[in-house]
Amino acid sequence: MGTVAEEIFSRKLSRNVSAGEIVLVDIDVTMSHDNTTPLAIKALRNTGKPLYDKNRIVVIFDHVQPPASVESATLQKEVLEFIKKEGIKNFFREGICHQVLVEKGFVLPGRVIIGGDSHTCTYGALGAFGTGVGSTDIGVSYATGKNWFRVPETFYFDVKGSFDKGVYPKDLILKIIGEVGARGATYKACEFGGETIENMAIGDRLTLTNMAIEMGGKTGLIKTDKITENFLKSRGYPYTEIVPKDPNYEKIFEFDVDDLTPQLAVSPKVDNVYPVEKYEGTEVDEVFIGTCTNGRIEDLEIAARMFKGKKLSPLLKTIIVPASNEVYFEAMNRGYIKIFMDAGAMVCNPGCGPCIGRHQGVLAPGDRALTTMNRNFIGRMGSDKGEIIIASPATAAATALTGKITDPREVV
Template sequence: MGTLIEEIFSRKSGRAVNAGEILLLDVDYIMSHDNTTPLAIKAFREIGKPILDKNRVVLHLDHAYPAPNVLAAENHRKIFDFVKEQELPHFFQQGVCHQVMIEEGFVTPGSIVIGADSHSNTYGAMGAFGTGLGSTEIGVAWVTGKCWFKVPETIRVELHGRTQRGVYAKDVMIHIAGLLGMDGGTYRSVEFGGEYIDSLPLHERIIFPNMSTEIGAKCGLIAADQVTLDYLENETPARGKGPFEQIRPVNPRYERVLELDVSPLAPQVACHPDVDNVKPLEQVEGLEVQQVYIGTCTNARYEDLEIVANMLKGKKVDPYTRVIVTPASARIYK
């Protein structure tokens, strides 16, 4: 019995576990991308042992793709050669790694997915444990199929109410970052729940675990429910691989509980220099903007782009403002 992270780790370890314990657990998938895979390959070569299970290794080209410089091109070449040499089955060049991991069905409730990227926390939106690790740890996990974890304490964020028109999940998460601070969740599991979370579609839920990274969290988690299962069944290759367990906290003991009514929130802005320097949009109204980027692993799904398209319909971009739009994956672009 315990928090969501304790419940997930208990199932993986085969016994009840508590915050503070150190565990050696099997991992389901090991993700890395073009910026981090070359160092993982280096660590793997130094170990000198074979990959334990090639089906668990998932590689992506997305951070510097197409290659913007010679160094990036050389890294891509190393990765291509490694994929061919090792005959790795999961190699993607179709968008932001975290979005593709979810779309391709690698992330399922109760699974453990480690990634050589700080926003691997994103996978918690599916009721999975996802966390970012260094490239050396990724190379070691290729060989062992395991990783050490310290079971984190949990901060519960309970969200109530309904947002006003023009206020979205990212506004809520930015506000939470302002309340907790950029180190307020350091090595904690941040567990998001409440009626507001329950009402959200998956593309908005993703924002909360994804941005738990910005407050230092080890992971961000949302318990899997019917919304999660419907997405897996209807939108991913995971269809038919269930049934998937809807793991939930059981008589949890939280280190801290933050309760928030989202109803009065206005649109929020994270201002320079840190993500926790948060202000309502009205306080920065009129500030000149030179560049707008619509994308990232947080907000580049079809629904996000639709919101922006509706806002811009019938309008023109200011000639002195650069606007870049990058869908999160090839599937979203199509």
């Protein structure tokens, strides 16, 4: 009974659970990456307890991959020793954690997943309860297989209408965050539904749930349906139906995408959201297409269509980072990588890329970047005197073509 969040916890505990309750539950998957695993290992060791169940642990190297400094190489070496010593099988370095977990079938409807990464909220696109935690919480699950949660109240986002040419789900989530505010949904489960979502592919649903944290949300959720079932079954993974039953939403927001235009979130806060027109013509120094928000094949397809047969100015840093090896292979097979390189873009190996500000395109003081990332905080991509603007892959690609912020509706 209840919202998608309540449904998941109720199934997990085999009793009816309501928002506000504090529950202790078995964690199906505990995920962490090169940045957050070292402290999780420390926490586990400090509890004095052994690893509870190595098969429910996934470790991904994606943040600075391959390591770009002696310091990160040293930390990763520590993690590798832990992986070997404990015999952890689920270790990957083939892309961003949130993309790889979805591709490898760790994210299944009804599962409770914690991740040492704030964008773990992404998994709700498949009807799983995913939420970001710190390394000590990862260590707690390493040691006990469990963790505690307060079952969240739910904000429901009812979306109708269809996207105009050149307008994408990223523009919708930016619009939502602009209206709700960076802390407007603090602690809430953000459930997305309505006809627009019901017609949306999994890749685009992942873009929405990925950014729930940017309005303070504990997780993003979408009920499962035929699209979820087809996605999972085509990959040979099991499907369970997770849908709300007589839900009691704390708040309902209504959005109509019929009139939605391309949106930008300008530095230094994700809720500084404006229509692209306001900044059209502003010069940029870097364009980055990638990340757990927009580094999937659907996103690269948009860029490939716009870059085909074009030349980008070498004065501009245009960086493309596929979210995973699977995405990279698919982009190769479809000829996108050739299009990108012919156009003069730099294609880097799958991972978080410049979103972490430590490699593959850091900003110099005074640099302005137009990116498909999910955060535009000061200093995130390098210099604290740099400026980050967030947009859809279409706006990013249109901007790369001109070197100035460009409305993609003028290009597509």
